Amino acid sequence: MNHPPIHRRTLLAAGAAAAALPRFAIAQDKPLKIGYVTVLSGPRAPFGAADEWHLGRIRTLLKDGLEVAGGKRVPVEIVLRDNQSDANRSLQVVQDLVLREKVDLMLVQDGDATTPAGQLCDVHGIPMVSTMSPWQAFMFSRNGNMSKGFPFSFHFFWGADDVVKQFAAMWDSVKTNKQVGTLYIDNPPGQAFADPLRGMPGALRSAGYKESTGGFFKLATDDFSNQVGGFKNTGAQIVSGFMYESHFATFWKQAQQAGFKPEVVTMAAAFLFPSAMKALGAAGNGMSTEVWWTPAFPFKSSLTGQSAKDFAADWEKSTGNQWTQPLGYAHALWEVGLAALKRAGDPRDRKSVRDALRELSIDTLVGKVDFKNSPIKSVAKTGLAGGQWRRAGEGARHPFELHVVDNTLSKHIPVADSLKLLSQLK
Numbered sequence: 001m002n003h004p005p006i007h008r009r010t011l012l013a014a015g016a017a018a019a020a021l022p023r024f025a026i027a028q029d030k031p032l033k034i035g036y037v038t039v040l041s042g043p044r045a046p047f048g049a050a051d052e053w054h055l056g057r058i059r060t061l062l063k064d065g066l067e068v069a070g071g072k073r074v075p076v077e078i079v080l081r082d083n084q085s086d087a088n089r090s091l092q093v094v095q096d097l098v099l100r101e102k103v104d105l106m107l108v109q110d111g112d113a114t115t116p117a118g119q120l121c122d123v124h125g126i127p128m129v130s131t132m133s134p135w136q137a138f139m140f141s142r143n144g145n146m147s148k149g150f151p152f153s154f155h156f157f158w159g160a161d162d163v164v165k166q167f168a169a170m171w172d173s174v175k176t177n178k179q180v181g182t183l184y185i186d187n188p189p190g191q192a193f194a195d196p197l198r199g200m201p202g203a204l205r206s207a208g209y210k211e212s213t214g215g216f217f218k219l220a221t222d223d224f225s226n227q228v229g230g231f232k233n234t235g236a237q238i239v240s241g242f243m244y245e246s247h248f249a250t251f252w253k254q255a256q257q258a259g260f261k262p263e264v265v266t267m268a269a270a271f272l273f274p275s276a277m278k279a280l281g282a283a284g285n286g287m288s289t290e291v292w293w294t295p296a297f298p299f300k301s302s303l304t305g306q307s308a309k310d311f312a313a314d315w316e317k318s319t320g321n322q323w324t325q326p327l328g329y330a331h332a333l334w335e336v337g338l339a340a341l342k343r344a345g346d347p348r349d350r351k352s353v354r355d356a357l358r359e360l361s362i363d364t365l366v367g368k369v370d371f372k373n374s375p376i377k378s379v380a381k382t383g384l385a386g387g388q389w390r391r392a393g394e395g396a397r398h399p400f401e402l403h404v405v406d407n408t409l410s411k412h413i414p415v416a417d418s419l420k421l422l423s424q425l426k
Contacts (some may be wrong), residue, residue, distance in 0.1 A: 001185035004090065006190055013311075013425045014142055014149050014398075016352060016400070017049065018313065022037055024283060026269055028268045029386075030075075030228075031074070031075035031076055031077040032074055032076045032077070032102050032105070032341065032347055033077050033078070033079060033101060033102065033103040033105075034076070034077070034078050034079065034103060034105045034107060034337065034346065035079050035081065035094075035101060035105070035106045035107065035184070036051075036055070036078055036079065036081065036105065036107050036108075036109070037079050037081050037083055037093055037094060037106070037108045037109065037110060038051045038080070038081075038082065038083070038109040038330075039082065039083055039084070039109070039110040039112075039113075040052070040082040040084075041305070042080055042085025042086060043085050043219060043244050043246050044085040044110065044112070044168070044248075045085065045110070046244075046245065046272070046273045046276075046324070047110060047132065047272075047326050048082075048109065048110065049107065049250060049252075049273075049275075049324060049326075050315060050324055050326060050327050051080075051330055052080075053315065053318065053319060053337050054327070054330050054331060055078060055080060056127060057348035058078065058334055059078060059248070061303060061304070062076045062078075062284075062345050065279060066338060066341060066342065066347070067342065068340070068342050068344070068347045068365055069153075069161075069343070069344065069345055069346070069347075074347060076243060076379060079097060079101050079103060079178045080216070081093035081094075081096065081097060081157050082175060083110055083112065083113050083304060084312070085112070085219075086413060087187070090112055090113035090116050090117070091116040093113070093226065094106075094117045094120050095120065096185060096381075097214045097391045098124050098126060098404055099124075103126065104126070104127075104348060105126070105127050105128075105129075105337055105341065106121050106126055106127070106128040106129070106345070107128075107129055107130075107334070107337050107341070108128060108129070108130035108131075109130075109131065109132055109326070109329075109330055109333060110132065110133075111130075111132055111187075111188060111189045112133075112187055112188060112189075113135025114129075114130040114133055114137065114138050114141075114155065114188070115128065115137075115138075115141045115142060115188055116346060117153070118130065118142060118150060118153035118155075119276070121152050121153050121348040122150050122151045122152050122153055122155050125152055125350050125351070125354075126152060127152050127153075127340065127350055127353040127354045127357060128152060128153040128154065128155075128315065128332075128352060129155070129156070129283075129333060129336050129337050129357065129413045130153070130154070130155045131156050131157050131258050131329050131332070131344060131402050132157060132326060132329050133155075133157060133188065133189045133190055133192070134157060134158065134159050134163070134192045134193065135155055135156075135157055135158070135159050135293070135376065135379045135381060136192040136195065136198050136199070137159050137160075137188040137189050137191070137192040138152050138153075138155035138157075138174070138196070138355075138378075138379065139155075139378070139379060140192070141188050141191075141192075141399065142411075143323075144264045144378070145377075146154075146375075146376045146377065146379075147377060148377055149376075149377025149378030149379070150377075151354075152350070152354050152377050153378060153380065154357050154358075154371060154380075155377070155378065155379050155380075156289075156332070156369045156379070156381070156382055157292075157329075157378040157381070157382055158260070158292070158338065158381060158382055158384045159198075159381060160189075160192045160193045160195065160198065160200065161198060161199065161202075161203050161207065162384060162409060163193075163268055163290045163384065163408065164193075164200045164204065164207075164279045165207070165316055165409060166205060166290060166296075166384055166386045166406065166409050167240060167266050167290070167383060167410060168203065168204070168207035168209065169386060169408035169409070170264075170266065170288060170386040170405060170406045170419045171209070171238060171264060171266070171419075171421050172365040173405075173406065173418060174263070174291050174420075174421055175240055175421075176237040176263050177235060177237050178208060178210060178237075178238075179209075179210050179212060179234060179236045179238065179239040180204055180209050180210065180211050180212065180236060180237055180239070180240055181211075181212045181213075181214060181227070181230070181231030181234065181236035181238070181239045181240075181262070182194075182200060182201075182211055182212070182213050182214060182239075182240050182241040183213070183214035183215065183216075183217060183219060183224070183227050183243065183251075184215070184216050184217070184240045184241045184242045184243070185216070185217060185218075185242055185243055185244065185247070186216040186218055186226075187219065189242060189324060190216065190241075190242045190243075190270070190422075191216075191243065192197075192215075193242040193268060194216065194241075194242075195269055199341075200240070200241070201213070207243050209238070212230060212231060212236050214226070214227030214230055214231065214241075215227075215245070217243075221247065222250055223254075224247075224250060224251040224254050224255075225254055225258070226254045227251070228251070228254050228258050229258065231260060231262070231356075232258060232259070232260045235261050236261060237263045237264065237365075238265075238266065239255075239262045239264070239267065240265075240267060240268070240273070241264050241267060241268065242267070242268045242269055243267055243268075243269060243270050244269055244270060244315075245271070245272075245273060245275065245276035245279060246279075247267075247270070247272050247277075247298065248267055248276070250270075250395070252265075252280065254282070257392070261348035261422075261423075262417075262420065262422065263284075263421045263423055264288065264421065265287050265288065265421055265422065266287075266288040266289065266386075267287070267289065268290055269303060270289070271287045271288070271289035271389060272289060272290075272324070272325045272326070273285075273324050273325070274290075274293070274322040274324065274398065274400065275320075275386075277389050277399065277400040278399070278414075284388070284389055284393075284400060285389065285390065285391045285425050286389065286398045286421075286422045286424075286425040287388070287389050287417060288386065288387065288388040288405070288419060289387055289388075289389070289402075290303065290323050290384050290385075290386065290387070291325070291384055291385040291387035291402065291404055291406065291413075292326075292328065292329060292366065292382075292384050293308065293326075293328030293329060293365070293366050294308070294312075294323075294325070294387070294402060294404065295308050295309040295311075295313070295323055296308070296309070296368065296404065296414055296416070297328065297363065297365075297367070297412070297413060298413070298414075299365055299366060299367050300363075300365065301331060301335065301364070301365045302335050302339065302363060302364055302365075303331070303334065303335055303338065304366050306365075307353075308328065308365060311327065311328070311331065311365060312327065315327055322397075322398045326344075328365050328366045329366055330363040332365050332366045332367045332369065334363040334371055335362060335365065335369075335416075336357075336360065336362065336364065336376035339360060340353050340356040341353060341359045343356040343357040343360070346406070349368060356374070357371060358368045358371055359371070359372050361373060366382055366406060367382055367410075369382065383409060383410035383412075383413065384409060384410060385404045385406060385407045385409070385413045386404070386405055386406035386407075386408075386419070387402045387403060387404050387405060388401055388402070388403055388405045388417070388419055388420065389401070389402055389403075390417070390425070391425075392413060396411040401414040401419045404416050404417075405417050405418055406418075406419065407420045
C-alpha cells in the first residue's frame with residue numbers, strides 16, 4: 001500500500017502539538033514522591049521497629065491517592081531508606097533521595113539523619129519534616145537561629161532542657177543525695193543533652209543537683225568501667241544521660257559487677273522500648289525514662305480517627321508485640337507531612353508546601369503540633385511525661401509495663417503511680 005509522503009512542515013506541526021498538549025496529562029499522572037528516612041538496622045533499630053508495619057498502613061490509606069486542594073486526588077509514592085544507624089549512611093541515603101529520586105517531601109524519623117537531611121533539603125528547596133530527637137539537635141547542629149528558623153526544614157519534638165526538667169521533677173519526689181552521674185553518646189542527640197548551657201548540666205544545676213560526668217562515649221563502646229568507677233567514687237545515687245539500650249545493658253552489668261548500686265536510674269533513650277526490659281530481665285524493674293507517648297495519651301489520629309489506645313492495640317494484635325513509644329511519633333510524622341501536602345495550594349510546588357508547614361497547627365496522635373504559633377521558628381515543641389517500668393503481675397500479657405509517674409510538664413497526661421527507689425522494688 002502506498003502512503004502519501006509526510007512533509008517536514010507536517011512533522012514540525014505535529015511535534016508542536018504534542019509538546020503543547022500531552023505534557024500536561026503526563027505531569028498529572030506523575031506521583032508525589034515522599035522520601036522516608038528511618039533506622040531499621042544497627043544499634044538504633046528499636047526506634048524503627050514498627051516502621052514497616054506502619055508504612056503498610058499508610059500505603060493502604062493512600063492506595064487511591066491523596067486528596068489535595070480542589071478535591072483532586074494525586075498518586076503518592078513512598079521511597080523508604082534505612083540509614084543503618086550510621087551517620088555516613090544517613091548522608092548517602094539523603095543524597096540519593098534528593099538528587100536521584102528527586103522527592104517532593106522528605107520525612108525523617110531518625111535523629112541522626114536530621115542534620116544532613118535538613119542541610120540538603122534547605123539547599124535544594126525540598127520541604128522536610130523530622131522528629132524523634134531533641135529540637136536543639138535539629139536547630140543548633142546547623143547553627144540555626146531560633147528567631148529565623150530554616151528555609152525548608154521543620155522539626156517537632158520536645159527539648160533536652162524539657163526532659164531534664166521532667167527527670168528532676170521525678171527525682172524531687174524521692175529522697176536521694178542529689179548526686180547525679182551522667183554519660184552521653186557522642187552523636188547529635190547526645191551532644192544536645194550534654195550542652196553545658198542548653199542541656200542537662202545547666203538544668204541539673206538549676207534544679208539543685210550535682211553532676212559527676214562520665215563524658216562522651218563512642219557508639220561502638222563496650223567498656224564503661226571508668227564511668228562506673230567514677231560514679232561509685234563520688235557516691236552518685238542517680239544515674240542519667242543519653243544512651244541506647246545496648247549500651248546500658250553493658251554499663252549496668254559492669255556496674256553490678258563493681259558493686260555500684262544507685263537508687264534511681266533515669267536514662268534518656270535507653271528505656272524507651274520493651275526490648276530493653278527484656279534484655280535486662282529482673283534488673284529492669286524500676287528503670288525510669290522520659291515518656292513521649294503511651295496508649296494512655298488522650299489524643300487521636302487526624303488520619304484514621306483512632307485513639308492512642310486503639311492505635312497501640314492495632315499494633316499489638318497485628319504483630320503480637322508490645323506497643324512501643326515511636327509508634328505515636330512515626331504516625332504523627334505522616335499526619336504532619338500529609339496535612340501540609342493537602343493544605344498547600346499546589347502539592348507539587350515546594351514553596352507552597354513549605355508555606356503550608358509554616359502555617360500548620362494540627363492535633364495529632366501525640367498531641368498538638370503547632371508550627372504557626374511556635375516562638376521557635378521551624379520547631380514545634382511537644383509534651384512529655386516521666387515514667388517507670390514495673391514488673392507486671394501474674395498472668396499479665398507482658399512482663400513489664402511502663403507507668404506514668406509524673407506529669408509536671410504535661411498535666412493532661414494521666415498519672416498511674418509514683419516513682420519508687422530501686423531499693424524499694426525487689
